[in-house]
Amino acid sequence: MKKLLASGLMVLLLVPAAFSQELTADEIIQKVNDQFNTETSYGKSKMTIVTTSGQKRTFVQESWSKDRGEKNLVRYLEPRRVKDQAVLMLNHADDIWMFFPRTQRVRKLASHAKKQKMQGSDFSYEDMGSGDAFIDDFTSKRLEDEQKEGQDCYKLELIRKQESSSSYSRLIMWIIKENFLPVVIEYYDDNDPAYLLKTMVASDFRVIDGIPTSMKVVMFNQNDNTQTEMELLEVKYNITLTDDLFTERSLKK
Amino acid sequence: MKKSLQLLFLLFLVIGSLAAQEKVEIFGYFESQYMGTGVKNDYYQLFSNKLRLDLKSDLTEKITFAANFDYITYHGKKEWDILDFLSPDILAQVPPGMEPFYVLNFSNRTFLDNAYFRLSLKHFDLTVGKQQISLGTGYVWNPMDVFNIKELVDPTYEQPGHNAVRLDVPVGNAYTITALYSPDDTWKNSAKLIQLKGRISHFDYSLIAIEKVWRFHDYTQFDLEKMNFLELPEQRRLLGASTAGELFGMGVWAEFAYNWMDSTDDFYELVVGTDYTFDFQTYIMLEYYRNTLGKTDYEQYTLNDWMRVFAAEQKTISKDQVYIFVQHPVTDLINLGVQSIFSISDGSMALVPVMNYSFSENIDIMAYLNINLGKEGSVFSSNMGNGGMLRARIYF
Structure with a gap:
């Protein structure tokens, strides 16, 4: 009986593996894209930056996403220095607005701002953008x-x-066969494809609302010898979010 | 002074009580600042301490109350003689015997900066009380903003609150109509504003109409009744437009305002700007500003022009200027940059190296040097004094 169960399990494990052999690079990246871009999502996360001198900076933020990552809103909760600052990204982060609460000013940013470090971390706004970038900006090879x-x-x-x-x-990119989540991504220099800039390592994989999720991501910056950890404190998928949330009016609230 | 302290004590008492009931969120910052500048053969120093206390409360799901109370003390040189900075040609225009009045005073201040409530319903937001009014897309100069004038070397510093009733009506997700009324002693003297903001493709734009009394002064005449320089209030009507977006991967923005004046000459202001972030994280910005109220050469500057700029009644003294800003994050915690402001009209220039340092989670340190390189009489002449500023801000 035990033998039967074991061989049955083996078959179950092998079947997807056998199918996976058939998957092309485009199909795999499409599945990665689908995993990242749920219809809607809400997350509360903690970002810890460890600098070269070993100092730490911690940020807590809430974020909402709609239309498979096409619309994104991020609002900072901590520290006090940046509390209530918010970033609205529409059209897969091609349109970005930033809100500064003390002056109540909303500033439109051009897409080059995506290259900037997010609050001095090792993540750029581009790294945090929607998963469509993997398809829109790159051709993939297995x-x-x-x-x-x-x-x-x-x-x-x-x-x-x-x-x-x-x-x-x-x-x-190394993508887990079981759930199509990237476990490691290496980012190479703009001008030198052989020069490794940063490495992202994901861990603590859980299934939330039926969707595989990596609860922790660490970005190692080989260039600056720094690292930033992003930990999901709370996450919800496929919740009801109206378009009103992704407007300048909402940014100011 | 005693009154201010009593008020502060009372405020702490009320806030403490409200906070204990968890109805009000309390936060703010303490800021300590040193400013020094070499003038003639001396070196002037001004120290200031600022406590900003913010209160915010969501009274209901639809009503928000927010306020901030500022307490600022000044130390060191608290009286700056403006005449120390002016050229002999301009000094010759000072009416005899009026010299002692050309002084900038830095007196301790306690004031309620912003205090408003906001009613947010499905179809509109209504904000009533002292509030921030931010208009236009320009970074350093905002032709559309008749309420504020930004500090040239520190343009992102917060602006004072303005008493107003403001209605924002969203039309769809991309458009907003704003109507604002900022009351003065009479309806005629009160500021009225209407603005349409929208989005076309990757560009934001806005159209605006404003009517506001501009309270200029004549700094060559004295009003004995008010014990101040003679005020020359004048109705100003403005039509403006602004846009911000992206062209060829670079950020671009523009802002224009035409001003119809009741008794003096009409004028216009124009801003165009662009910015870009390189892959190696260096950020560069360039902004051009034209103000036809400004003069085309320093020989045309008058005492009134200078005083209006010092008193923040007018944005610039020269007609055409350019602002350039380059910044690079040298470490995760330190940004180094250089601001450079160039007056095309009189050929003078100021260089302002800047450093921003995140000292700890909630402590920021900012420092800049101010180096004026123009000839005597120009906007950025060395007569303006070369010096610097160091500021530490602790958030709580």
Whole structure:
């Protein structure tokens, strides 16, 4: 009986693996995209920056997303210095507005602002943007499957499209076969495709509202020898969010 | 002074009581600032301490109350003689015997800066009370903003609150109509504003109409009744437009306002700007500003022009100027930059190296040097004094 169960389980595990052999790079990246871009989502996260000198800076923020990542709103809760500052991103972060509560001023930012470090962290606004960037900005190529961080992974190389404004010339991505979540992403220099700038490592994988989610992500900056940890404190998917939330009016609230 | 302290004590008592009931969110900052500048053969120093106490309460789901109370003390050189900074040609225009009146005083202040409530219903937001009014897309200069004048070397510093009733009506998700009334002693003297903001493709734009009394002074005549320089109030009517968006990957913005004046010459103001972030994180910004109220050369400047700029009645003294800002994050915690302001009209220039340092989670330190490189009589002449500023701000 035990043998039967074991072989049955083996078949179950092997079947997706066998199917996975058939998946092309485009299909894999599309699945990654689908995982990232749920219809709507809400998250509360803590971002901890560790600087070269070992100092720490912690930020807590809330974020809302709608229309599969097309609309995003981020509002800072902590520290006091940035409390109530908010960022609205529409059209997959092609349109960005920033709100400064003390002056009640809303400033429209051009897409080059995506290259800037988010609150001095190792994440740029581009890194935090919607998963569509993997499809819109890069062409993907499948490399030989590998084990990474103890997970069976697809390995893809994403090369920047000529018309793309991404600040990375290429990405190497390890994607967990079981849930299509990237476990490691390497980001390479804008001008030198051989020069590794940053490495993102995801962990603490859980299923929330039926959707696989990495609750913790660490970005290691090889260039500056710093790191930033992003930890999800709370997350909800496919909740009801109206379009009113993603307006300048809402940004000011 | 005693009255201010009593008021402060009373405020703390009320706030403490409200906070204990968890009805009001209390936050703010303490700011300590040092400013020094070399004038003639001396070096002037001004120290200030500012406590800003913010209160915010969501009284109901639809009503928000917010206020902030500022307490500022000044130390060091609290009286600055404006005449120390002016050229002999301008000094010759000072009426004999009036010299002692050309003084900027830094007196301790206690005031309610902003205090308003906001009613947010499905179809509109109504904000009543002293509130921030931010108009236009310009970074340093805002032709559409008749309520505030930004500090040239510190343009993002908060502006004072203005007493007003403001109605914002969203039309769809991309458009907003704003109507604002800022009362004065009579309806005629009160400021009225109507603005349409919208979005077309990747560009934001706004159209605005404002009527407001501009309270100029004649700094060559004295009003003995008011014991101040003679006020020359004049009705100002403004039509303006602004936009902000992106062209060829660069941020671009523009702002224009035409001003019809009741008795003096009409004038217009124009701002165009652009910015860009390089892949290596260096940020660069350039903004051009034209103000036809300004003069085309320093030989045309008058005592009134200078005084109106010092008193923040007028944005600039020269007609055409350019602001350039370059900044780079040298570490995760330190940004270094240089601001450069160039008066095209009189050929003078100021260089302002800036440093921003995140000292700890809730402590920011900002420092800049102010180096004026123009010839005598120009906007950025070395007569204006070369010096610097150091500011530490602790948020709570």
